[in-house]
Amino acid sequence: MTAYAVTEPLPHKPDFKIERISEELPMPVITATETQSGxxxxxxxxxxxxxxxxxxxxxxxxxxxxxxxxxxxxxxxxxxxxxxxxxxxxxxxxxxxxxxxxxxxxxxxxxxxxxxxxxxxxxxSHAEADMKTMPTLRSVHIRSSAIGDMLRAEIPADLYIQLKEIFADRFDMQSLKEGDIIRLLYNSMYFRGQQMAVGDILAAEIVKGGKTYQAYYYSQGKGDEENGSYYDQNGKSLQQKAGFTSEPVAYTRISSPYGYRVHPVLHTVRMHTGIDYAAPSGTPIKAAADGVVTFRGWKGGYGNTVMVRHNNGVETLYGHMSAFSTANGSVRAGDIIGYVGSTGQSTGPHLHYEARVNGQPVNPATVALPTPKLTPTNMTAFRKQQKAAGNMLAAVRDLPVSVAQLD
CATH class of the missing domain: 3.10.450.350 (Nuclear Transport Factor 2; Chain: A,)
Incomplete structure (x- = not known):
């Protein structure tokens, strides 16, 4: 026999009481303050x-x-x-x-x-010399001319010269027309919050007539990271550099690369306008490419100096020589033009090597030195660096207008 019992649930007493309350609050008092900043x-x-x-x-x-x-x-x-x-x-x-x-x-x-x-x-000023380096991204849609539109986007003329050299074997920057696009990633140097200078271009994309050209800056990292070269998206050298096929001197190390830095002793901000190669006194100095000697003599802080003008519009300078060779007039790449010394403003034997375009110093590594081929190990590092730069450029690829600054 089975028995079932059925009961009604006990009444449930609610745990809270719902009540609507309306209250009129006074308007907040807002005091207008005038703020200014420098x-x-x-x-x-x-x-x-x-x-x-x-x-x-x-x-x-x-x-x-x-x-x-x-x-x-x-x-x-x-x-x-x-x-x-x-x-x-x-x-x-x-x-x-x-x-x-x-x-x-x-x-x-x-x-x-x-x-x-x-x-x-x-x-x-006695403020601490603290130069900060930050990446800067620009996108420029050409309306009139490349140089004019870049300047309107607050891109220094130095970078136009860099682009002109980077893509010299592909096209002339002056040939860019309305509708073409320039995208740039480069380092800017700030001192006390004010942009004072720009460094090398880290990555560039130029859309010309619907075709995209790319360039990526890469250094093989031998203690001279500031002295890299430019490669396309496949890791192939972009710059043939018209005859610059060898280093100007056999050196032990690069004692001072090209670019801006804070002086370790004086704590002042300086830009070194060339590359210093540490080498023993008397080491032969060679012309980096075919050209014509335009200066041979004493040149102030450079000491004994030789300057050579090359067919591609680049002029190279070799300073601090201990002595000159007999070479003069026209010279060929590899001709000995002098010997390493420490004349002029120099703290020890080395070659100060400069490259100039239109009289303005530019990075010799990207203009007047041979571009090294990438080894398999270098290629792996290059791909990683290329991906990071490409991700940054992607931020402005689909924008239909010029971007003067993207922070």
Missing amino acids: YWAQEVVQPNDSLADVLSRLNVPQDDIRAIMAKNNARRDMKNLSTNQSVNIRVNAAGEVTDVQFFSDEELERNLVALEKTDGKWRV
Whole structure:
């Protein structure tokens, strides 16, 4: 026999009570405050400009200009301003000019001149020399000309020269037309929050007539990472460099590469305008390519110097020689033109090797040195670096407009 019992559930007492309450709150009181912040401004140096001319265009008060020009350092450094470089000023929240910064062009290097106004007096800045390097991304849609549209996108003219050299064996930058596209990834150097200079292009894409050309910067990393070369998307050299097939000297190491750095002793920001090769005194120095000797003699801080003009418009300079060879006039690649020494402003035997385009120093490694082929090991590293750069460029590939800055 089976028995079942059925019961009604006990009444459930709710744990909370629902109640709607409406209350009118007073409007919050908002006090308007006026906020201001300082900013940097810059002006490009025009032919025959003095520092006073540039500062006047930046609306710096005449009393400040006279005080700045009265400083011995300012007068000396003003003789070394070059056309198209920038002079930067900082204006504080009260609208007063507090800082002036620019690079002075000197033999062997460019030095950062930083002046600040403290307690009403102008003096050399004592702020820590801290140059920060940050990647910069640009995308330019050509409307008129490559150089004009790049400048309007705030891309320095130095980078146009770099692009012209990188793709010289593929096309002429001046042939870019409306509708073509330039995409760039490069390093920018900042000092105290102000962009002061640019480094080498890290990656570039140019769309010309619907066809895409790519370039990637890669160094084989032998202690001279600043001195790399450019390769296409397949890892093949982009630059034949018209006859530059050998190093100018047999060296032990690169003692100072091309580019900007903070001086380890003086703690000032400087740009080294060439590559220094450490080598014993008397080591033969060879012409890097066919050309014509345009200078042979003493050249200030360079000491005993030879300069050679080449057919591709590049001029090379060889400094600090202990002695010259008999070579003069036309020379062939590999001809001995002098011997390693330590003349001029030199702390030890080495060759200071420069390359110039239109009188402006450029990185010899990307213009006037042979491009090494990539070994299988190098290719693996190159692919990794290429992928990282490509991912950054992808951010602007599908944008139909120019991008002046992407942070």
